[in-house]
Amino acid sequence: MGRYPVTTSPDTAQRVLAGLDAALVQRLEALYRDLHAHPELSFEEHRTSTTVARRARELGYEVTEGVGRTGVVARLVNGRGPAVLLRADFDALPVTERTGLPYASTNRGVMHACGHDVHATCLLGAMALLAAARDEWSGTVLAVFQPAEELGQGARAMVDDNLYARFGTPDIVLGQHVMSIPTGTVACHPGLAFAATDALRVRMFGRGAHASMPEAAIDPVVMAASTVMRLQTVVSREIASKDRAVVTVGALQAGTKDNIIPDEAELQLNIRTHTPQVRATVLDAVERIVRGEAAAAGAPQDPEIGTMHTFPLMVNDEDACTRTMSAIGDVIGRDRLTDPGASSGSEDVGIFGTSADVPVCYWLLGGIDPDLYAKADAAGIRNRDIPQNHSPFFAPVMQPTLVIGVTALTAAALAWLGPAPYPTPPSA
Structure with a gap:
């Protein structure tokens, strides 16, 4: 990274962004409606990857499909200079949409x-602008369309598929995530930005019987219910107030009929932590409670506790954030930049940085109508009236969300790419 000085200027960014005209915006809106209407689950993004790959080829990028199973890598080499990795994930969730949008799933x-x-x-919008303005910059744009972010497995799958050996190691990793904050704003927190996640599956075993004869059973439903309630004390009674953690039971499944006491129950837990020490404390407490409740109920078999997936902590490089946000602020206005603090959400984008030992800057993109957001916030009902990510009602407003998102990603890339023509870098 040190081979290349700070290079592009706000004037360069403005000239490149002049390509974001009405015709391109219209094409991007049509693409967005198409992608939204045809969502695909993690590692099943076949139509999506084909669509993305076709668009990237049309822009003149060198495209490789099937990286990390369903990922797509598009590369544009434009002379000597830094290599910038721009990352977007493209998997969907097992949620039934209730937005009422004309382009709903x-x-x-x-x-x-x-x-x-x-x-x-x-x-894809940023790629179009950069491809059309190759006389304004030099270096390599490495566009990575990642599968399976929702499982925390897609970034690792692409890296393990020899991402860097095949396409080169970048000097910086950049990306963004749309969130339920006012559209037109960009939010970035340097340092620890996103929590670690542990998703656990717990099976608790009882002894089935007829509902009329509970004395002949060991009821796993009651066992599981007691466990759910006891787990609520992990954060409130075992984690210091200065620390942060979240323990959520997202699923509880047991039984098939009202008059049958089943043999077992399954819990699915989602745990968010911000330090390795708190993570260890929470995981130990969860295991102790699960095993303790099973023992207290007289379970005939020890419970099974397994990991479904994990996300590592995601840390934004402070210097990289300063440089990147300065460039974004130059084009959208410094007053539109905010610091949201560390999030309890999780992201696997950091794996691209840690695997290559390069800095990461990852920011949040506003997607909610500002007036609606302000009214709900003023009334103290923001959490009730503003649908959050993973809600069946989550529906970012199309504009100016797309325009600001393309603008931010383009300006960020130009902050790290070199000018044209770029001089031969000094020898190491």
Whole structure:
């Protein structure tokens, strides 16, 4: 990274962004509606990857499909200079959409409820601008369309598929995530930005019987219910007030009929922590409670506790954030930049940086109508009236969300790419 000085200027960015005209915006809106209407689950993004790859080829990028199973890598080499990795995820969630949008999901039970369709659209928009303005910059644009972010597995799958050996190691990793904050704003927190996640599956075993004869049973439903309630004390009674953690039981499944006491129950837990020490404390407490409740109920078999997936802590490089946000602020206005603090959400984008030992700058993109947001906030009902990511009602407003997203990603890339023509870098 040290081979290349700060290079582009706000004037360069403005000239490149002049290509974001009405015709391009119209094409991006049509692409967004198409992606939103055809969501696909993690590692099943076949139509999405084909669509993205076709668009990238049309822009003149060198495109490789099937990286990390369903990922797409598009590369544009434009002379000597830094290599910038721009990342967008594109998987959807197992959610039935209830937005009422005219371009709502046509795949029942699957929805872009986390805005990954926004991410893919904005990246293709930035790629179009950079490809059309190659006389303004030099270096390499490495556009990475990542699968399976929702499982925390997609970034690792792409890296393990020899991402850097095949396409080169970048000097910086950049990306963004649309969130339920006012559209037109960009939010970035340097340092620890996103929490670690542990998703656990717990099976608790009882002894089935007829509902009329509970004395002949060991009821796993009661066992599981007691466990759920006891787990609520982990954060409130075992984590210091200065620390942060979240323990959520997202699923509880047991039984098939009202008059049958089942043999077992299954819990699915989602745990968010911000330090390795708190993570260890929470995981130990969860295991102790699960095993303790099973023992107290007289379970005939020890419970099974397994990991479904994990996300590492995501840390934004402070110097990289300063440089990147300065460039974004130059084009959208410094008054539109905010610091949201560390999030309890999780992201696997950091794996691209840690695997290459390069800095990461990852920011949040506003997607909610500002007036609606302000009214709900003033009334103290923001959490009730503003749908959050993963909600069946989550629906970012199309504009200016897409335009700001393309603008931010383009300006960020130019902050790290070199000017044209770029001089031969000094020898190491």
